Amino acid sequence: MNPEQILFILFGAVSLIGAIAVISFRHPIYSALSLIVTFFAQAGLFVLLGAHFVAAVQIIVYAGAIMVLFLFVIMLLNLGTLSAKGAISGKLKGFAVILGILLAIEGVYIAVKAINDPAVASAETATESVNTTTYTIGELLFNEYLLPFEVTSLILLAALIGVIVLVKRESQAENEVQ
């Protein structure tokens, strides 16, 4: 086993354990922290693939910004420990089982396909094809994928404006009541 494989197993294991911990902790803050651990392990996997930029963005955006906001909200609402029984109702349980089965089928399908497809199975080709320095990503984003990139930014802008409008309307209503 070369060091890369050892690291891959390590990061994979940590990310799996973190993901399981997210759903098994009863306390929302601990769940959020486990999710951060998972993000870190995934960033490690990206580094192993040579995608340093994606790894950095993963940490900056998810671990550094989004999860801080999550924690912020959890702390503000001061959510206590969720009880084991009341959390999932009967209807949701059936839904969860169906989704779980679908996910399992997907996983098996991908695994089988990867084993049969030599290009996907060998790690070296993967590293070469995902040779994503920041420069390459920038070039692709602003040439080949310019339209999807701009559309994404428009969607984000729309979401932003939507939030501002919603908040403004609420505060105006409050003022009128006062």
Next chain:
Amino acid sequence: MENFPLVLVLSSIIKIVIIVHLLIIGVMIMIWAERRVSGWMQDRLGPNRVGPQGLLQPIADGLKFMFKEDIIPDHVDKPLYVLAPAMLLVPALIVVAVVPFGSSITLFGNEIPLQIADVNIGILYILAITSLGVYGVVLGAWASNNKYSLLGGLRSSAQMISYELTLGLAIIGVLMLTNTVGDNSALSLRVIAESQGSHLWHWNFLIHFPAFLAFTTAMFAETNRLPFDLAEAEQELVAGYHTEYSSMKFAMFFMAEYMNMIVGSAVVVTLFLGGWHFFGLENVGGPVWSGLISFGIFFVKTAIFLFVFIWVRWTLPRFRYDQLMNLGWKFLLPVALSSIVVTGTLWITTDGNRLWIGIGNMVSAFIVVSIVAGLLVMNKAPEPAIPDSDRQITPSALDAIE
């Protein structure tokens, strides 16, 4: 990855050991310097009894911290309470890995760059790791199970998220001009430092002066230091997020703050103040001496910037919360954004003339600040929760600029 070159491994280990110890000793010296400089600024002496000029005072403090009883209150969330100081200290320590603290030393035919790891996404690495420091503060605050702590933690997280944007955007202008040198890895801190050259007028802080100011201000906010120390405002929150901490755990919070200052200064020196360059002095001497001299230059620049940190702390009063948010969102962020637009536009129209870009940046920042200030004066910021009797002293836009 197959064959590990022995020299690389050995030199890396030695560099890591030296740098980590320098950081810890630097923290001790900074604690001493802060108390002495504040004494000097307030016309008193400061600690001067332990050792010459009181230099051994930090060691005495450290011993005291270690022998204090380590109290874990009953009402805290124990795992997170214990983990939080480490979660603040570790990011502060590992950020330094990508900072180039000198050119290179040639020993026995091997060129050893004076940098622990030259990652090609260096600057993103720094942004990523510094954004993690907030977890130590927030979790420590929450785990303490104390209202004052929680308020401090909430303030800190809001502040860090707001100023991180400026921190990231202010760098982009620098990166754009660095890339014109023709290197693809413009995100590497070594490349940024090298491309600035030896002379003062080529350094980034003149070309990107508004971005430099915005970055530095955001850096102050990220370290939770005095004009921005709302997270631990003594008069309001006892000690903010570390109210419930004692002994070595408190010392870890304390050390992390100073470590963040040192690393932040080093990053500013690398990005904006020419790194280890100083009018060709870094090339004097042989392959060994020039490396050591460049390290010395970097050290002195960082020390000067650290003095500015202390200076600001003992000069400026703390911001009010709305002033903090105004400064971050209405002044620093537009200035950083305008610097991106202007740098990009002028780079194309004037064919990369740095003088014009520098002038353009100044002018645009001036225009942006005056527009924002004008808008703020025209529709005065709504002030909630101030009783009518106090209405005479409305926080006008002038307050916000301060």
